[in-house]
Amino acid sequence: MAKEMLREGKIEPASPTAALTPNVSDQRNYLYAVVDKTTLPANSGANWVGVSLGVRLVNGQTVYLSHHVDPTWSIQRDIPAATTVELPAGTTTDDIAEVSIHRGVVGADSGATVQVTGIQRGFFLGQDYLPQPSFLTWNGDVVLDPTTTSQVVWRR
Secondary structure, rough: OHHHHHHHHOOOHHHHHOOHHOOOOOHHHHEEEEEEEEEEEOOOOOOEEEEEEEEEEEEOOEEEEEEOOOOHHEEEOOOEEEEEOOOOOOOHHHHHHEEEEEEEEEEOOOEEEEEEEEEEEEEEEEEOOOOOOOHHHHHHHEEOOOOOOOOEEEEE
């Protein structure tokens, strides 16, 4: 599928700023991960609170967000949910300095708290587009609310 998208010209060209746009990148440029969270009170209706995953690389201060700064792309559901973080082309596991969790609000802020208890199976795709071994696992207990909207959960 990834190779077909490349052949069809549906992949954003590599550039220094490509990872900051919402356009689809080469699938080997993404960190794939599963986030486990619970929202209290539970989300319902048009107003909801979600989370995104953030990654900061060792060579900079930019935090690349799984929702590309669009809260409607946040993880809303309260079961383990897969997400991706687009990173600059060529990023490796050794380039990742830290991983963070970010609270995102869609509509009016309900004041809900989000308890994040794990990140599972963090991996990249190899040059052959096959999943590489998972290098990122975190288990803990982080609570995000209107005053604490992000937290680093993993550091190299």
